[in-house]
Structures are given as C-alpha cells and as structure tokens.
Amino acid sequence: MTDLTAIRSVLAEPFMQRALLGGLLTGALGGLLGSFAVLRQLSFFSDALGHSALLGISLGILLGVNPTLVLIPFAVVFALLVNQLVARSGLPADALLNIVYSTSLAFAVVALSLVETYRGGIQQLLFGDILGISWSDLTVIAVLLLGALIYLALSLRAQVLLTLNTDLAEAFGVGASRHWLAFIVLLAVVVAVSIKAVGVLLISAFVVIPACGGRLVSRHFPLYALISACLGGGCALLGLLGSGLTNLPSGPCVVIVQFAGFLLALLVSQMTPRPPATAVPAGRHSPGGDRGALESR
C-alpha cells in the first residue's frame, strides 16, 4: 500500500511525468536506431559520437552560444567527418574511433577547464539530467522518433540489404551510400538530442543494450526492431520510476534495468531450442569486411 502511495506521489510530479515520457521516447529511439547500428557494427560509433557531444557542448559554452543549439549541427558534421576518416584512412574502425573519442574527450575537458563555472555541472553532462527535460525537448524527441520510424519502415529492404552486403544492395537497386549517410546523420541527431537526458557516458548503453537483447530473442527483422525499441523504452520507464522511488541517479538506474532486460533476453534465448548457428565469415565487400565498418562507396 505504501509502495502504491509512493508511486502515485512520484507520478503526480510534473517534472517526473516529463522525465518518464522522455525516458520512454529516448529509450525507444535508442533501441530502434540501435537495432540497425549493432548489426552494422556501429556500437562504438555511437560511443564516439557521445564523447564528441561533450566537445560540442564545451565549444558552445566557450563561444557563449546555447550548447543545445550547437550540439545537433556539431554532432552531424562530426559524424560525417569520422565516417570519411574511417573510409579513407584504411585503419580498422575500432582503433580509429578509439582515437577520435579519447581525443574529443581530452579537448572537451580542456575547453571546460577554461570556463570558470559551468552552471550545468560536469556531472549532468556525463550522466544526463532527465529530470530537467522540458516539453519542447519532448516534442523534438517525439518528432524524431516518428521520423525515424517512418524512414526505417519505408526503407527496410534497403537497410537490411546494405547491412548484409553493400555490393548486393547496390546491384539490386539500393542507393547504399545515400541510405548509409542518412542513417549516420540520423544516429548523430539522436545521440545529440538524447545527451541531455542520458549523458555522455551512458548514451551508447541506450543504443547497444536493448538492441542486443532484441537480437537474442527475435527471428524476424521487423519484430527485432520493435522488440529493441520496446525494450529500450520499457526499461527506461522502469529505471526512472525506480530512480524516483529510491532517490538514486536516474541515468545509471535506467542502464541497470536495461542490463537486467538484456539478462532476461539471454535467459529466454538459452531456453529456446534452435538449430546450431553456422559461422559464415564477413563478406569482402560487406560493411563488416575489410573495407572498414563505416565505409560506404
């Protein structure tokens, strides 16, 4: 009874209502985009984007411009530059992304040290402040989720084929480069928009954990994307509720619940009998092959 009263009182707070809705939408968006990013081996890319966002925020503060306004264009430009760098350098994507994200972090910390006081606080940048989410933030996230859902549903054939093999996709009429770039831009915007709620350090968890959970229990692609989105949104909702009830930090609570969801998916997948997987190496021309994980022709 006491628990129900506590939940009611938490739900009665307007800032908590906005936070729960924001968590639901951000989690669903991360899960949806993550379902494609994970298969394309872009998990580390979202991590690098998250760290670069910190640099974008720092530059905004240094230049005296609202960091939120700087963040989206900065993330998009940064994502496109990194995509080109990986495609042209000939270095393995994971090594290059490691260089990029650690360097971004270093520059961001140096830039922040030049600012005497930052009102937002470094803690909020690193772990997010979902309780401070506004109605306008929610509108942007909702529009983004709807746009991503429509684009990915309409281009599902193209998205799946180019994930399997870019040459196969192009030979069958898919504008692989166009769709690849569109996805990279979409991922960058989603990361930039979600940073405020989720924080720099936890953003990749929002993209990777629900998608990996969904991957373990799905045998159909649309269902996989849907389960990943639901897992992302549902875990975020539960995590925030738990955070509100226990006064623990919100972002970490969400990630812990996401991890519990992943463990549950792992358990379900282990209990479901299925034929043994046959190892098939990545294609020479596939995104996961030696052309580099981010390259598009």
Next chain:
Amino acid sequence: MGSPPVAQVQNLSVLRDGLLAVDGVSFSLAPETDTALVGPNGAGKSTLVAALLGLLPRSGGSVRILGQELGPAGELPRSVRSQIAYLPQTLALQGRFPLSVNEFVGFGFDLPGLNLAWLAGGSRGRRQAIQQALQRTGCADLGDRLLSELSGGQLKRVLLAFCVVRPRRLLVLDEAQAGLDVPSTEQFHQLLLELRRQEGWTVLQVSHDLEMVRRSCDQVLCLNRRLRCSGSPDHALSPDRLLELYGPNVVPYRHQHNHAGAQRP
C-alpha cells in the same frame, strides 16, 4: 540476325586505389549463355564485375545492359536494374542475424524504392513467389530459419532463391562457390545450370574452378588486367593459354568419365 547481346562492354578501364585494375576490356554476353571470367588473384575480375554492375566508377569505356547505357555513376533505369541479379561471395552474418530466409527472399521480390511491401509478409502473390522460389532451390524447409543458422551450401541456395523469386535476365556471380566443399560446389552448379535453362538467364561468373568452367560455360574471358584471350573453353583454356595466364604452376586436368552417365541407374 541474332538477338542483341544482354551486356556489351567496350574498352572498359577502371582505376582502383590509383592503379589501372582493368585496362581496355571489351566483350559481350549473348542471351542465355554462361560466360566465365577467369584469371589469377589480383587480375581485376571482381573490379570488372563491380564496374559492369555500376558499383564502381569507370575511368574509360562504356557498358550497355539490356540496351541501356550505364550512367557515369552506375545509373540504370529501374526496369533494367530489376532484371539484374548479383551473388556475392558472402554476407555479413556475424553472430545471430535476426532475419529469416522467408524475409530475405521476400526482399528479392520487392522492387527498389521506399515501400511497405514487407508488412505482414506482403501480398498473397509475394508470399507465393517466395514459396515457389524456395521450392525450386530445394530450400522449402528453410523458410523459418535465420540466415545466420544456415550452412554454406544452404546459404548459396537461398541466395539463388533470392535471385529466382522475380524474373531476371542477367545473373552475375562473384566467386559465389567460394568456401563450399566439393559436394556442395557440385550441387550448387547443378542447381545453377537447371535454373539458367528454366529462366533463360544470361550468366557471367567469376570462377577459379577451371574444370567446372570447361564443363558448363559457353564462353571464357581470361583476364589479367587486360583481356588476355577469350572464346570457347577448349580454346581459352588450352595448356598454352593457361601457361600464359597463370604461369607454369597450373596443370590442366580433364575429367575422364561422364558425370551424367554415372548418375543413371
């Protein structure tokens, strides 16, 4: 006057990583014929195939497919593009890939462009086409399996189902039998031969299996950056030509018995 060629390549040159990988190659593919592209590693075979399909830019020459000129960035009218099929060596299926065989073959049926044809398995016609394609390639019992659960031989047959699910004119294979054991390679070629005859496909295949090329192809193109020779298998794969193409380490070998005869009861 014979039928016009399905594909016509004139003086094709392709630069790759700053090097001339394909230099002034010309050939044509007559309708319903099987042409093999052979040559040592690094000879430019895959580059030529990629340029022919419009996947790589050309530095010179022209390509016509089904009477349409390939644009500078590989553009072809959608009606022509939908009649071309391509089989790569492998797919990026690391780990568990949540895509069923039915779904994958269905994407072979759908036309390029934004659409929701996949929703709820698609139309009745789409579902029937998928079933027929899987039956014709001996994959009828694999529809609900994940692509990543298939063996190498099963995956190749599913790739053929992906091609046969919609009528095509030109099928291009880039070492599609790579990674298969001997029985699976033989089964794959038997199936390809059957489908080619039934569908009237014109086939261009990159291959290192010279014995298979000798047995089943109508035309052989020997490539080592430039076209070294071309013609019938007996002509292009003569010991002298092989020596010129591969060097002294390739020993020509001919099967002495008849496979067709051996299979009869």
